Amino acid sequence: MTLLKIQDLKYIVEGFMAVAGVDLAMSRGELLAIIGPNGAGKTTLFNLISGFLEPASGDIYFKGERITGFPPYKIVRKGICRAFQLVNIFHTMTVLENIRMGVLADRGITANPYRDVEGLREINDEAFRILDLMDLTSYKDQAAGSIPHGHQKSLEIGIALSQKADLLLLDEPTSGMNPEETQTFMKRMEEIHRKGDCSIAIVEHDMELVFHLARRIIVMYEGKIIADGGPGKVKEDDFVRKVYLGD
Amino acid sequence: MLCTMAILVALPGVLPKFYIILLGSILIYGLFAMSFNVLFGYTGLLSFGQAGFFAAGAYVSAYVLKEMPSSGMSICFAIFLSLCLSAILSLVVGIVCVRLSGWVFAMVTLAFGQIIYTIVYKWRDVTGGDDGLYGIPVPKLGFPGMEIDLKAAFNHYYFILFVVMVAVVILRIIVRSPFGTTIRAIRDNPTRAQFIGLNIRNYRLGAFVISGLFAGLAGALFSPYKGIASPELANWAFSANPVIMSLIGGTGMFVGPLVGALVYRMLEHFIAMYTGYWMLFFGIVLILSVLFFPQGITPYLSRGVLRLEKGIRRMRSCT
Numbered sequence: 001m002t003l004l005k006i007q008d009l010k011y012i013v014e015g016f017m018a019v020a021g022v023d024l025a026m027s028r029g030e031l032l033a034i035i036g037p038n039g040a041g042k043t044t045l046f047n048l049i050s051g052f053l054e055p056a057s058g059d060i061y062f063k064g065e066r067i068t069g070f071p072p073y074k075i076v077r078k079g080i081c082r083a084f085q086l087v088n089i090f091h092t093m094t095v096l097e098n099i100r101m102g103v104l105a106d107r108g109i110t111a112n113p114y115r116d117v118e119g120l121r122e123i124n125d126e127a128f129r130i131l132d133l134m135d136l137t138s139y140k141d142q143a144a145g146s147i148p149h150g151h152q153k154s155l156e157i158g159i160a161l162s163q164k165a166d167l168l169l170l171d172e173p174t175s176g177m178n179p180e181e182t183q184t185f186m187k188r189m190e191e192i193h194r195k196g197d198c199s200i201a202i203v204e205h206d207m208e209l210v211f212h213l214a215r216r217i218i219v220m221y222e223g224k225i226i227a228d229g230g231p232g233k234v235k236e237d238d239f240v241r242k243v244y245l246g247d
Numbered sequence: 248m249l250c251t252m253a254i255l256v257a258l259p260g261v262l263p264k265f266y267i268i269l270l271g272s273i274l275i276y277g278l279f280a281m282s283f284n285v286l287f288g289y290t291g292l293l294s295f296g297q298a299g300f301f302a303a304g305a306y307v308s309a310y311v312l313k314e315m316p317s318s319g320m321s322i323c324f325a326i327f328l329s330l331c332l333s334a335i336l337s338l339v340v341g342i343v344c345v346r347l348s349g350w351v352f353a354m355v356t357l358a359f360g361q362i363i364y365t366i367v368y369k370w371r372d373v374t375g376g377d378d379g380l381y382g383i384p385v386p387k388l389g390f391p392g393m394e395i396d397l398k399a400a401f402n403h404y405y406f407i408l409f410v411v412m413v414a415v416v417i418l419r420i421i422v423r424s425p426f427g428t429t430i431r432a433i434r435d436n437p438t439r440a441q442f443i444g445l446n447i448r449n450y451r452l453g454a455f456v457i458s459g460l461f462a463g464l465a466g467a468l469f470s471p472y473k474g475i476a477s478p479e480l481a482n483w484a485f486s487a488n489p490v491i492m493s494l495i496g497g498t499g500m501f502v503g504p505l506v507g508a509l510v511y512r513m514l515e516h517f518i519a520m521y522t523g524y525w526m527l528f529f530g531i532v533l534i535l536s537v538l539f540f541p542q543g544i545t546p547y548l549s550r551g552v553l554r555l556e557k558g559i560r561r562m563r564s565c566t
Contacts, residue, residue: 076444090435101432105443110429
């Protein structure tokens, strides 16, 4: 079943076509990676899907519904959540508060002005489950901006996971992580994907991670998709080897 | 908090009447500063128009008490009407302002504040123009089988203490609630907040209305206490009061603005006892305070109290 469908999507910035007619369909339960050189339009594509930018033309459908031009908060409510390339967390709040904020938003009780957040057992239990999943429990009472960068990246993914999204967009999730943290991240993503909680699209430069993790790889170059297929097929593609893999 | 309340209740038995009257006004200013801090400290929006909502509360309260017979629950009715007007006013102003942020937000709130000031200044038939509304009769509080005359300074102080404490408890509940957590998250990172599905304008508007409502409540207590509602209450310069109080006390702690109000008013009082140029000396104190206590003085006081408590406990365990 098609979860996400993109038709002839274009985005122009200062006369430059950053996304130049992308067509893409993603099925439910898929884990795909988007790769390509800098400036290929990978992050711009994520920005367009998540509503951060509005496309010049083309359409985006999610679960059969047209979501083109929707503001980010509406797209999140439809079931698409993202983690950013640069750490994007609530810096002065504690690690626990960050995750709890995500859970509160997911449950739709953020407008409640009288219940004590400390006393919301179900919300806190879920927040602790995600903290545990992301190995962040020991940092729970520290300000999010004060923990190591790799953990901040984990926290950002934790916030995204708290959304119970159908589609998770992860933009260079391992940048700033050390090899050990990257390995842990890889295992975690495999586990989340195996459980079938959500579909995942990752923009990544770490080729080892990409070829290990993703069953489907999309290669972008100058705003277009130049290859789409399994790791074997992408590795064999002459044009991909020439423009990106460097052979 | 209970300890602070106990001290505030006991103070009229210890302090001279003058200081009790001063303390009453400090509580009102403290509530005004706390209402401002909902917007500034918790939501990250700097408003220079809070005086407009304070003045709205003050004028409605003054008008009701002056034009309606001062008996029974009329002070409560005056407060209720003040809350209604400041809520409506802050909703209307907020709908426009929350579309903006940063300095543009601050400037637009200042402009709206000045519009309210101009209305107050020019609408002589209702507001008394530049004279304001004066000679406001001191109200009585009527309960079944009992009547409390607020003419007695202590009675009026206790009435203000009661209303301010109820307001502080409500504000405390709000900032600890999911809504309070959400506005803090929006202050920290509006972009991330949008990407967890929050329509940040709605939450900013909610915070704006709550802030305006409590500023209006402070105003409603102010005019009967002082006996006058003057246009200066709506002026942009009056909006600087909660800003300075919050900076002195600290915006990061819930009671910071209340502590700031206490320090501000006491400094004003004591410096003015020795020199007419109290503003000059106060300016120096403010600069030093911002330089040496960038988080405000409340966190330092709080740490000091904790250390004192530890010291007392240690002494007890030794004896």
